[in-house]
Amino acid sequence: NAGVTQTPKFQVLKTGQSMTLQCAQDMNHNSMYWYRQDPGMGLRLIYYSASEGTTDKGEVPNGYNVSRLNKREFSLRLESAAPSQTSVYFCASSATAGVSRTIFGQGTRLTVV
Amino acid sequence: AQSVTQPDIHITVSEGASLELRCNYSYGATPYLFWYVQSPGQGLQLLLKYFSGDTLVQGIKGFEAEFKRSQSSFNLRKPSVHWSDAAEYFCAVAATRGGSEKLVFGKGTKLTVNP
Numbered sequence: 001n002a003g004v005t006q007t008p009k010f011q012v013l014k015t016g017q018s019m020t021l022q023c024a025q026d027m028n029h030n031s032m033y034w035y036r037q038d039p040g041m042g043l044r045l046i047y048y049s050a051s052e053g054t055t056d057k058g059e060v061p062n063g064y065n066v067s068r069l070n071k072r073e074f075s076l077r078l079e080s081a082a083p084s085q086t087s088v089y090f091c092a093s094s095a096t097a098g099v100s101r102t103i104f105g106q107g108t109r110l111t112v113v
Numbered sequence: 114a115q116s117v118t119q120p121d122i123h124i125t126v127s128e129g130a131s132l133e134l135r136c137n138y139s140y141g142a143t144p145y146l147f148w149y150v151q152s153p154g155q156g157l158q159l160l161l162k163y164f165s166g167d168t169l170v171q172g173i174k175g176f177e178a179e180f181k182r183s184q185s186s187f188n189l190r191k192p193s194v195h196w197s198d199a200a201e202y203f204c205a206v207a208a209t210r211g212g213s214e215k216l217v218f219g220k221g222t223k224l225t226v227n228p
Contacts (some may be wrong), residue, residue: 031213031214033213033215033216035216040221041220042117042203042218042219042221043157043203043205043216043218045215045216045217048213048215058215094213101147101162102159102214104156105156106155106156107155107156
């Protein structure tokens with residue numbers, strides 16, 4: 001099925017460990033995004049990539065890095081995980097701004113202990 | 114900066130009753146507005162969107178929303194709620210830049226439906 005695929009779906013990390021969340025879309029979308037969702041906070045933008053080869057910070061970028069590997073893939077890396085990064089992470093993609101709708105993946109539930 | 118306020122954290126309605134979820138936004142230009150729904154443990158599903166034109170927007174699952182520029186509001190409505198509508202609802206405004214569509218979300222309204 002076409003859409004946004006995130007891996008893994010669940011992950012438990014120890015404080016200080018690193019990991020990369022993977023995201024791929026097969027809709028030929030130009031833009032991709034990483035959001036985090038915390039209880040009572042809605043979703044907040046971490047980083048986004050307007051097009052292949054570009055990345056920009058969102059509202060809450062500290063502690064994260066991203067890579068737009070190609071048009072399909074956009075990864076999010078936690079270099080040294082902290083308990084404050086316990087959250088549900090959503091990857092999303094969109095086509096041309098103004099006419100598209102953003103499509104979300106199913107999320108990755110990350111717990112940092 | 115763009116912002117979205119959903120004044121109601123939690124709403125409880127009886128099945129068959131009408132529903133209105135409130136959303137107020139702050140945005141300098143003409144906003145692109147969205148309502149998403151999230152069932153427990155699931156991703157986000159788009160209910161409806163407003164870009165321009167008719168200010169009353171129809172969405173999926175019998176939902177509609179009305180854009181009121183004078184009140185900076187985009188409230189979501191449904192005439193008769195079903196038990197399956199129990200979920201969390203998010204209003205969002207899009208900040209477009211360089212081809213991207215960054216979404217700024219409200220904090221959400223959790224809907225409980227009583228039988």
